[in-house]
Amino acid sequence: MARLKIDNLRKSYGPVEVLKGIDLEIEDGGFLVLVGPSGCGKSTLLNCIAGLEDISGGDILIGERSVTGLHPSKRDIAMVFQSYALYPNMTVEKNISFGMEIRGMPRAAREAAINEVADMLQIRELLKRKPSQLSGGQRQRVAMGRALVRDPQVFLFDEPLSNLDAKLRVDMRTEIKRLHQRMGTTIVYVTHDQIEALTLATKIAVLKDGELLQFGTPDQIYNDPVNMFVADFMGSPSMNLLPATVVEDGGALMVSLAGHEGDMLLPAPESAAMRALLGRQVIFGIRPEAFTDPQGADRTTGQIEKRTCFVDVVEPAGSDTFAVVNLGGKSAVARLRADAQIAPGAVTELAFNMSKAVFFDPASQARVQ
Amino acid sequence: MRESFQNWLPRLVLAPSFLLILVFVYGFIAYTGYLSMTNSKMLPSYDWVGLANYEKLFRLRHWNTAMKNLAIFGALYIIVSSLLGLLLAILLDQKIRAEGVIRPIYLYPMALSFIVTGTAWKWFLDPGIGLENVMHQWGWESFSFTWIKDRNMAIYTVVIAAVWQSSGFVMAMFLAGLRGVDNEIIKAAQIDGATGFRIYRKIIIPMMRPVFLSAFVVLAHLAIKAYDLVVALTGGGPGRATELPATFMYSYTFTRNQMGVGAASAIIMLMMIFSIIVPYIYSELKSGENR
């Protein structure tokens, strides 16, 4: 087990720079999730850590040791692939023992190791089967088993759940989390699924176009996004990002956005940055769960603002009811209690939890604190 | 040290093939190209004569006959094989019970050597013992089929034998194409009220464009290379009636001791093939990259 440090990592294919100086550090036993849209460089970053791709600049340290230039097998890592990458011609048992065999481990030790992971993952009855005879979830387990027998310093997971159906994905997610809690090994995990990122990670790195946009705990990423991209990407349904204007009302800063009956005013935090935008446009960001029916609003915060809104569409979703509301000239989603009495076309009072509101500069897309 | 050896290993493994191809294909092309501009006769000589061999080549009646024959043979071979292949593929795609029996019968000629094909057709078309003789024996005294001995018609017997050999393969290509047509497109057309023939004419056959292109490229390059079949079937005769560039090249280089002219004719053949193949490969590789 070891910490992982990535120092100004650069990677280019010819003139195309796909990783533009990434700095990351995950403590020993941490669970780092790399998340971003496809093409953001997250899988490339993982492959660089694994040593499957050469890096163009910077350094990677596992523990205190630089692994740059080392062969993948010498980095003391194990990897679980998106397609599981089980060797099709070998049984489950052979799949798990292949690496140990290559390393010249004696047969008895190999068998002991296989038995141990087989019990841990409950795949004992699958050992003699070929991968083609396994279900998706079983393959997933075997792939993890193959990684586990290495007992590495760092586990690498490359979108391991993306080939499973929705239900199984949730189960396996829990299982991975349980495994991590039990083994305490450092994990680097790539996904494009922001829910996976939030549920699994101790630290999340949000990447886009080869740049690290934000690196922090799931709470920081979710509640304190540094820019509009992170705010929009994390969370489902995603954050409402509504055009508004910064105004002053009786000395207090407010934002004004187009509502049901003319402009609606909401209080804005007093700060130099905000005041600098007075009279200009700002993007008002509020997550659906902070924009709800007055009964369902978080009573512990003192910043609940109730406003009348026009409900355009109602989408019951079982556990919640979503209401689409016209705000700031756009469709905003409010998350109401499941049994909230509301009908499309209604004009009703909704609550804004302004303690959760965030503001962005529309020009730079950056957060205005 | 070991690591860097592993890094070089892929290059080392590919190197022998690369060198062999570089020398034995591209080096040889260059060498033949060079010879085509010398006055080599029986043995290669290195006296530079520029384009004289090419000028001579295009003045030779023998060569012009070969090119004319190639035009006739190539055009008919490609057109007949494609149309026949398409027809048979469509017919075979009509829920034919015996498809498993018929398809291999159409395809087996592709497994044969052109020499075997040539031998079989040579005697079957021979007026003395073959088809004509059989018809006479069966009582059709006036039946006459002497194409293989006829200077004006012999080239068409080459077409017959070549079509016999290749059309089954074209059929297989079209059959694969037909089976790859999206079912829903056809259902949509049926709902629009189109009937069988019209669906084929308006929808399916136009969708076979890539297959037509592949078939054209394969058949055209086979036509230009055609050598064995002519040797076995007619020997280039009667006279020079079935001479093709490939047989011309061989006889000028190895029996008539005009190596310079032979090399020039080989270069022309290469240019003909490359003008078809290079754009095709280029577009295939390009569309492959875009996938």
Place this chain on the structure above:
Amino acid sequence: MSAAGQDIALKGSRITRFVIYTVLIVFAIFYLLPLYVMLTNSLKPLEEIRGGGMLSLPKVWTLEPWRAAWSHAQIGVSPTGLKPFFINSIMMVVPAVVLSTFMGAMNGYVLTKWSFRGSGVVFGLLLLACFIPFQIVLIPMARILGLIGLAGTTWGLVLVHTIYGLGFTTLFFRNYYAAFPTELVRAAQIDGASFFQIFWRILAPSSAPIVVVTVIWQFTNVWNDFLFGVSFADFDSIPMTVALNNLVNSSTGVKEYNVHFAGAILAALPTLVVYIVSGRYFVRGLMAGAVKG
């Protein structure tokens, strides 16, 4: 191959079906006719053929033409039959197929799983080499074979066929391995397997279908080749196709059509057997050769 196209079967009357079947059967006869002619006439005495019975079954059945074709027909100048040339062909085909298939497999492995700057160019050169008219290499090849002392030998022909088969064998394996999941190679790398271990332990066990396709393709092409055989072979190395042509076109004496037909079948037999035993793979090879990418 799900029969998607069959949904649009030309629905129609019995007459339509009858016409379709008739056309299909007529063409089946067209394709079978030469084989039938070769087979029946190789089993009858010469007089029957001369008497105009080419399309009828033998009245007198005889294996003599086969015996003659195999062991004592006049080929060129000596009455050896086709047997020594059949053996020549085998001696040439086996090493040429093994070598070109193996090299093609390694090339395909490198080109798909270990590609490096410039490997695409190498592949382009190999691919283009598939289509050159072999006339272009005849003159220099004859010189080189002479220079390295392989002129007129079976090993010379093995070399020639190996080199000019490389393009297609590489193409086959490259296309096959391109569809082989690269993640498996990566997983094996992390497991510590070396370049050759990955090939032999991971890719090779899954390569049986493409090996079969390639071997059949190469076997058929090399066996059926005439141009290289006629250009570069001496008596000790003349392959079957060239010998058959010599048999049929030797101008001395009477034309023994029945022997010619028996010889033609002998020359066709190995590839025909391969086709009958593994027609599916044979067709797949043809298609792979036609449809690149």
